[in-house]
Amino acid sequence: MELSVQELQAAPVFLISLGIGLLMGLERERKPDARAGLRTFGLTGLAGALSGLLTQASGSAWLIPAMVLGLVLTMVFSPHEKGDENDPATTTTVALLLCFGLGVLAWYGYPQLAVALALAATSLLYFKTELHGVINRLTPRDLRSFLQFAIVAFIVLPVLPDRDYGPYGALNPYRIWLMVVLISGLGLVSYAVLRVVGQEKGTPLLGILGGLVSSTATTLAFSRHMKSQPALQPVALFVILLANLVVLLRLAIIAVAVTPKILPALLPVLGLGAAAGLVLAWRSWRALGADQAPELEMKNPSEMRTALAFAAFYAAVLLAVAWLNDIAGTGGVYLAAALSGLTDVDAISLSTLNLFEHGGIEAAAVVRVIALAYVVNLAFKFSLVWSIAGRGQAVKLAPSFGAVLVGLVLGLALT
Structure with missing residues (x-):
């Protein structure tokens, strides 16, 4: 049939x-x-x-x-x-x-x-056994933070109005909170991997994930380790360098999420800066002995208080960038980048990318603003190492940070 x-x-x-x-x-x-x-x-x-x-x-x-x-x-x-x-x-x-x-x-x-x-x-x-092992590694505070992130991403975000408010129409509640979700989610994934895999798995893991969660917290923690445990100074310097190099990757991810059309102008600058730093990071890694990185303590980046604080800071930077761009043009945005970069690179990068998306600034200026904010932030991290670990350790870190700076300047010159 x-x-x-x-x-x-x-x-x-x-x-x-x-x-x-x-x-x-x-x-x-x-x-x-x-x-x-x-x-x-x-x-x-x-x-x-x-x-x-x-x-x-x-x-x-x-x-x-x-x-x-x-x-x-x-x-x-x-x-x-x-x-x-x-x-x-x-x-x-x-x-x-x-x-x-x-x-x-x-x-x-x-x-x-x-x-x-x-x-x-x-x-x-x-993977029942492995999943139970993952849950056992997480604290009740971690689980609460995951629930808070779910509220931030799937309950708060959908109900916010997607309209422009305030001076210069700079404040869009939906887009501001969307950036909170982006930054919190990126940090949360890295934080979760760090907690689940365990810090004993390797020094590079601490540098990479520490940079994705908070390069400032990583720099601060390992500067203290250098001061209290001199034997760990090479490891600490490597982790600090790697964490701050990962910030360049973080900026690229943010750019992809916000406005991918900026990438042709931005990636060569970020790429050359990262490549220059990675050469010295590789040499430092090869020179290290046994993996003996200390524990890295940091807060879960998706906690509600952290999310609200970033939202407030990001909104303030948006207003500042719009105002300074109005009264002083691109030079005013550079000033905002220099001031914001002292504490945070994400907010000024997001606000400038948002301004570019709406036609308020050219691509070349966006790249210079992000590079300036990163350099100022790198200088701030260098001062942290100097003030906490001492002049000698800062001097050891200077060539690596200097190489990143040279790579960024070269990238800017070629674009």
């Missing part, structure tokens, strides 16, 4: 649904006390696709809910071995329901999404 064209077109969907079930069932087969395995999950995936076909063909909207109810009742009342008291088989039941739903999803024209969700679900099932 030959298959019709319609039947042939339906066959790939059933194969995908079967594959989804077999993938999830294969993971469940690893558990001896699992209530469903390879065959059950495979059949459940097929049942999902079949229910989608029958619902579409018959127009009976009740068919899929009825099959879901039947699946739940089967799992509840089916005889099974008593497993681990701490794992009451709810995970397998939910996984079966998800498998059924993914089969339905594949039938209704979303096979790629169904496969992607199946891979994500299987990963969650497989």
Whole structure:
């Protein structure tokens, strides 16, 4: 008997649904006390696709809910071995329901999404032990900060008005808070990796993630380590240099998120500055002995107080940049960059990029403003090392910071 064209077109969907079930069932087969395995999950995936076909063909909207109810009742009342008291088989039941739903999803024209969700679900099932280990590394304060970030990103942001207010129309609540979400999210991911992976994994990790979370906090902490533990001075100098080089990467990420069209002008400058510093960072890393980096203490960057403080500072910088640009032109923006760079590079970079996006400043001026803010901030970090660790350590750091400065100037000269 030959298959019709319609039947042939339906066959790939059933194969995908079967594959989804077999993938999830294969993971469940690893558990001896699992209530469903390879065959059950495979059949459940097929049942999902079949229910989608029958619902579409018959127009009976009740068919899929009825099959879901039947699946739940089967799992509840089916005889099974008593497993681990701490794992009451709810995970397998939910996984079966998800498998059924993914089969339905594949039938209704979303096979790629169904496969992607199946891979994500299987990963969650497989890495149960590792995920528990991650949770155990996080403190209650960390978990609270993650919830706060979720509020910041998914509850507060959508309800803010996307309109310009205030003098010069410089204050847009939605865009200001969007930048808070961007900066907090970038720092939160780095902070979480630092907490989960552990600082014992390597000195470069401290420098890279410390720079993404807070280069100022990293510089301050390791300047104190240099003063209290002279044996750690080479490690501390390397971490401080790397953290401040990562700020250049951070600025590039911010530019991509805000206005990617600035990248052709900005990347050569940031790239040459980073390349010059990385040469000396590599030499410092090669000269280090055993990895003995001290603990780096820093606050979670997504806490609500931190987010609100950045929002207020960013709004103030936006107003200052708009005002100075109005009364003094680009020279006024340079003044704002010099003043803001003493404490923070993100705010002035974001505000200048925002001004560029609205046509208020040229690309070349934006690049010079960001470079100036970074250089002023680098000088401030150098003064921190000098005042805390002493003149001798600052002198050792000077060639590396100087190389970054030379790279930035060269990049500006070539653009």
